[in-house]
Amino acid sequence: MAHTAELIAVGTELLLGNVANLDAQILSEGLSALGINVYYHTVVGDNPERLSAALETARRRSDIILTTGGLGPTYDDLTKQTICRVFGRELELHQDIVDTLRDMFARSFHKPMTENNIQQAMLPVGCTVFDNPIGTAPGCAFCEGGVHVLMLPGPPHECEFMFRRHAVPYLKGLSGDVIVSHDLRIFGMGESEVEQILRERMKSLTNPTLAPYAKRSEMLLRCTAKAATEEEAEAMLAPVMEEVRGILGDVIYGVDVGSLEEVCMARLKERSLTFATAESCTGGMIAQRITELSGASAVFRGGVVSYWSEVKADVLRVPRQLLDAYGAVSEPVAKAMAEGARAVTGADIGLSVTGVAGPDKDERGNEVGTVFVGLAAPDGVWCKALSYGAKRRDRIRGNASNVAFDLLRRYLTGLPL
Amino acid sequence: MAHTAELIAVGTELLLGNVANLDAQILSEGLSALGINVYYHTVVGDNPERLSAALETARRRSDIILTTGGLGPTYDDLTKQTICRVFGRELELHQDIVDTLRDMFARSFHKPMTENNIQQAMLPVGCTVFDNPIGTAPGCAFCEGGVHVLMLPGPPHECEFMFRRHAVPYLKGLSGDVIVSHDLRIFGMGESEVEQILRERMKSLTNPTLAPYAKRSEMLLRCTAKAATEEEAEAMLAPVMEEVRGILGDVIYGVDVGSLEEVCMARLKERSLTFATAESCTGGMIAQRITELSGASAVFRGGVVSYWSEVKADVLRVPRQLLDAYGAVSEPVAKAMAEGARAVTGADIGLSVTGVAGPDKDERGNEVGTVFVGLAAPDGVWCKALSYGAKRRDRIRGNASNVAFDLLRRYLTGLPL
Missing domain, CATH: 3.90.950.20 (CinA-like)
Known part of the structure; x- marks a missing residue:
């Protein structure tokens, strides 16, 4: 079954423009590599009503919801409470997490843990715990009514770490297909020229697909295939890439290179x-x-x-x-x-x-x-x-x-x- | 009347994680400086159905919608067409924009304009045109049923330029009040240190307000006042800025300077x-x-x-x-x-x-x-x-x-x- 995921980022700092939603990029790239389609990103503030509304919308149209942010110890960290209300679960205290936190405060911060941190040890009943060795807030995941909800922390490096360590294995357990992409990097020919040349070919392709992206004064063509195995996907990609190379020639300066x-x-x-x-x-x-x-x-x-x-x-x-x-x-x-x-x-x-x-x-x-x-x-x-x-x-x-x-x-x- | 804005970014590259949604940060920061509340960011792909759904949701809950992306010349650039369908407007050709584009291709790109570029000169009937001297796709704005829709290009530098040049004056015209901000640029003191020193003062201020923003390895304090006239706003800002200067001293390297x-x-x-x-x-x-x-x-x-x-x-x-x-x-x-x-x-x-x-x-x-x-x-x-x-x-x-x-x-x- 093909999965459809969407991301909900929680944090007023995003709506004020203090920070960019880098978590969304990190998770989208990771989900795309897993062959999971992402159709929406949503950002809401630290506001339980608007977060509830976003969750209600998301559960109707997607079967995987990843949230980022709002897991911390302060009064405006409301993600877990709100998700539990929407999905009808209770929160329960994990004493082992409290102990880990107390220990971390003593060892790393050289001060006693303030009591508001206990909030971070409250997790939905029956969830899979995602521990967080590089921060204080653990994440978690559960499935309710066919919808998987994964909660990850907001700071991008914690989010990325927890995604790779916990969310990827969790999600791999759900999916059958793999997706493989290769980027043909092009310099010396503009996006509209490439598109003009390849337009009909790009339209005719469905799997693999071929899509142009503009980069600072250069561009790339991404060739993507979905198949049961990586080998199968690669075999589908090879002729298309060869064809494009034949058409565009030496303006292609590399495949899957950075710059x-x-x-x-x-x-x-x-x-x-x-x-x-x-x-x-x-x-x-x-x-x-x-x-x-x-x-x-x-x-x-x-x-x-x-x-x-x-x-x-x-x-x-x-x-x-x-x-x-x-x-x-x-x-x-x-x-x-x-x-x-x-x-x-x-x-x-x-x-x-x-x-x-x-x-x-x-x-x-x-x-x-x-x-x-x-x-x-x-x-x-x-x-x-x-x-x-x-x-x-x-x-x-x-x-x-x-x-x-x-x-x-x-x-x-x-x-x- | 207080306005409520939301952002809709259009682009499959965002959902694939190829790029981060930097436009959302740029616009959120700018809207916040105008005193306009932003309650949601949404990202959808180059898909007219999902964009339509996002627009329908947005028009019910906000009176200002800013879209970014999907204004270009390629077949997957569908923002204007979709917005027109949802809001019941037609697109019409602007011959002057076609002429400008042809001229730009001849002068700057030294080649004839490909015909797909004409799509960029199609704009909603009766809109305010936002010209784009630093790119090819113009933006625009219109008001329908009390909802203002502003369309900006996706590349962050074009989006930012057009926002400051066109969207800010357009949005200022909707509000009776004048909002004036000054940025105190700081180097040599971190955000948390500044926040520690000024926390109580920042909390106590409502108009003017004082808000910290982190920038690449430096920071700024934005001082914002809302008043009936610019003079009045400046008079409210002066003593607060003086006070902050007195507290922070020479780590403030400039006011309203770029870098x-x-x-x-x-x-x-x-x-x-x-x-x-x-x-x-x-x-x-x-x-x-x-x-x-x-x-x-x-x-x-x-x-x-x-x-x-x-x-x-x-x-x-x-x-x-x-x-x-x-x-x-x-x-x-x-x-x-x-x-x-x-x-x-x-x-x-x-x-x-x-x-x-x-x-x-x-x-x-x-x-x-x-x-x-x-x-x-x-x-x-x-x-x-x-x-x-x-x-x-x-x-x-x-x-x-x-x-x-x-x-x-x-x-x-x-x-x-």
């Missing part, structure tokens, strides 16, 4: 190469993105943010005559910057960006969005000229850094630059 | 000073953050990302004996890096960060989270040692870059370093 920079890092490691950056309009964004990845020091030596022309000349050793003759935003300077990055750091490959991020034209009249991306390697120097028209500063910078990583990927994969 | 780096840029401009960076574990994040601001070139000359020790020595001229004697993650090296940044770029001030972002200790056994932030200026060199304990890589880097900007702010404002 362009991750692909670059893997290729550089394989080939034991290092790179360095010389950034003007991206202002350190490329360096920042590669160093977000742990292990970046194996492939990234460093870089220069040459925002002023003097820094291009003095630190990157870009010849002054080039700067004078062509201006800082030009192909010759982009190339010289990439060569400079190699030279001053000793890296195998230099990657450079120089351009006009706006809001104004540069002093030579180059339009906002004019960008040159350079790559210098032992076997040559390349440059890609871009022109975005008037766009937002952050878009120009984000896109230019993507183009730089894509140029590096293409060089490392032996594709035309 | 620490914005404050630094303003102070540098006032004093006609420039700075440069030398970054190790932050990997270009400080440079990237300052260059996100337009006009940064007036105060920022450039920087060096010295990820490898060789780059510290060769490019930043950090003496090799310092690196050998103390290691790259040390106070002497942080100071030498800051001095190097000044020297090689000719800037007035050098700002440096060196540390262990993890996941492992460095080769000298420095724990993950050990960070040194240096500042070199004509009148001296300073260093701040930080130790975060084991934390996530992105947290350590984000926090270290905030500490660096705060050190710069304190230097520029003449505060103790």
